[in-house]
Amino acid sequence: MAVCRARSLTLAGIDALPVEVEVDVSAGLPGFSIVGLPDTAVQEARERVKVAISNSGYKFPTKKVIVNLAPAHLRKEGSAFDLPIALAVLAASGAVPVESLGEAGLVGELSLDGGLRGIRGALSMAEGARREGMPRLVLPESNANEAAAIGDVGVYGVRTLREAVDFLGGRTSVEPASVGENGRVEEEFQDSDFADVAGQGFAKRALEVAAAGGHNVLMSGPPGSGKTMLARRMPGILPPLTTQESIEVTKVHSAAGEGRGTLIRTRPFRAPHHTISTSGLAGGGSNPRPGEVSLAHHGVLFLDEFPEFSRTTLEVLRQPLEDGHVTISRVAATLSYPARVTLVCSMNPCPCGYAGDRRRACRCSAGQIERYQSRISGPLLDRLDLFVDVPRLTREELRETGAAEPSQAIRERVAAAREIQTERQGMPNSTLAGRRLREVCAIGGDAEALLSRAIDRMGLSGRGHDRVLRVARTVADISGEKDIQVEHLAEALNYRRSSLLER
Ligand SMILES: Nc1ncnc2c1ncn2[C@@H]1O[C@H](COP(=O)(O)OP(=O)(O)OP(=O)(O)O)[C@@H](O)[C@H]1O
Ligand SMILES: [Mg+2]
Structure with a gap:
């Protein structure tokens, strides 16, 4: 034979x-x-x-x-x-x-x-x-x-x-398979709507901007102010996946053994616990699989209680946040998994949680606060776009009912803004770089002057400068404006006011 x-x-x-x-x-x-x-x-x-x-x-x-x-x-x-x-x-x-x-x-x-x-x-x-x-x-x-x-x-x-x-052998016939459908976004996220969150207009707006342009967010505030609640509502406002993105997301999930047996049509939202290992986050193992940062590809990676993650674990995020993929070195070869994520993090401003609170005094010393905040390295902070204070609401604010905008209205604005980006440049604003960035994010005289002043006053790094421009572009896209105006840039700069950046 x-x-x-x-x-x-x-x-x-x-x-x-x-x-x-x-x-x-x-x-x-x-x-x-x-x-x-x-x-x-x-x-x-x-x-x-x-x-x-x-x-x-x-x-x-x-x-x-x-x-x-x-x-x-x-x-x-x-x-x-x-x-x-x-x-x-x-x-x-x-x-x-x-x-x-x-x-x-x-x-x-x-x-x-x-x-x-x-x-x-x-x-x-x-x-x-x-x-x-x-x-x-x-x-x-x-x-x-x-x-x-x-x-x-x-x-x-x-x-x-x-x-x-x-x-x-041709003795029986089998029908060729066809692609299955899975649930629609509206049904999946009915139980967690932004309308349930009282107040916190600034944080909601920041999350809308993050969803629209794929920008990274850090929410900081005292216990019980609604940070986790807000982040958990992100899936309901994310823009739909393009066909190409759907295929990439499905490939990653399937390679990890987390496929749903059909094409995935909603953006991933991953919220690993802070005890996660480095390889759990980045991927790897003897029979290598993608980690959480890749399972969040084209979606949101939510790190709740950000400072509780081990510093070495967090450092593996530096490469994916910059390049959109993660490289794993192995004995025989190196492997690469896609990992283009929108990072959403939440933290308390200090160990007791009440630094900067309007009504409750913080019990931490300056040294304690400093040590706590330094668990997040400078290079990682430099990769974040939106810094959002989430203050504790007053009793009146908490009791205030109705009036809050439902997720669906936000989702429609986000989807429209993302569509503008896809048509203009084939990618979300967060991934703009180099000449493309300068072309798409060109700003006029007034805005230029505002930006120059901000660079001096805030000590923006080169990376920070580019990040402000990308966010301003997204704010303009949400308004449906062709050019970035002063007000769009001003809003983008507003998201960089944080005590964390002054360390
Ligand atoms: N703005 C709000 N509107 C409505 N409910 C709220 C709001 N903020 C907090 N809550 C209520 O308080 C609970 C706790 O909020 P959440 O878990 O989001 O706080 P947190 O900011 O994540 O706190 P921690 O810093 O301790 O993690 C929520 O489940 C909700 O019931
Ligand atoms: Mg929380």
Whole structure:
């Protein structure tokens, strides 16, 4: 019997690379060896494939079976090669016709009874299959709707090894999968509306600006002033994802094993606890997965109780906040995951929580406050755009009912402002840089004078200067103005008045 080949794919970051599965069955001492996988994974795959084949009613060849996963240099992760290995073994031993494997891409993990388990990264696999010219992709049924979001590749979901054999052999037909739909934004966020938050107009406006342009926010205020409450209402005002963004978000979530089995159409909102580890936030691990900062890609990363996060953990945010992706160094290679997030943080101004409060005295010494605030490094502060004081409301303010604007009205303004940005420059204002930034954020004489004065008075860094311009651009876009006016710039500068910046 000649060598038999099956085509498969493996995840590298969030992209899928082609892998060829070669199987040779020859006379000789019966045995089953796999080369091209890390040691531990080989052992597991061997047992699964062997048992699954016999439990599916086929005979595992009592010959010498050698499986090679090529290219050898590519580091292959996960259990998705079970299906192509099993099929190639069956083809090489003559149990199924060789030609039936054809050019199809095959991925799936086998369970011992011959059933197929879902895999991570189905959407990326479909994208890889299209790029590599595989006419169709056969994978576990639970992954099919998600993978179908990539057109031009026939996606076929099967439930068992036997179903895969029958389908590839042309004995049964399987309907090509189509992309599923998930819930609409309005339904998802009904329970948490901005209308529930009394007062806090300044903070609400800042969050609107952040949502519209993708800018980073830090809310500071005493306990119980509504910071967590405000941040938790962000998902309800975020602009819709573009199709391209939807695909990227789904790829990341699927690669992390958090796919929803369909295309994700709402912006992520991630709120990791402050005890999260560095790799939990940045991603990594022996079988690498994206971390929270990547799971928040194109959405919001909310860090509540900001100073409680370990300083080293927070430092890993510096690169993604600047470049929009996070790099993970591993023994064999480096990996990169996308991580373009809108960062929303909340903190108390001091350990007791009441520094700057109108009615309650702060019990902290200047040194304590200084130490507390210095847990957030200067470089990280320099990457934030909007600094918002969230004061405690008076009794009257708290009791005041009605009148507060519902999330839907805010969401409509945000969506319109984002649409202007997408049409003008194909990206949110927060990612403008270089010449593009200077073109799009050009300001006239009066605004120029205001900015010059502010640079001197506030000691703006170069980065801070660019951040003010981007925020001013977003404020102008919310008003539907073509040019940035003095009032837009003034509002942007208002968001930089913070005692944290004067350290
Ligand atoms: N502006 C507000 N409007 C309506 N309710 C409010 C407001 N501010 C606070 N509350 C009420 O107080 C509760 C606590 O608010 P929240 O958890 O948002 O405070 P916080 O600012 O995050 O405090 P901490 O600094 O202790 O985390 C809310 O669940 C809500 O019931
Ligand atoms: Mg809170």
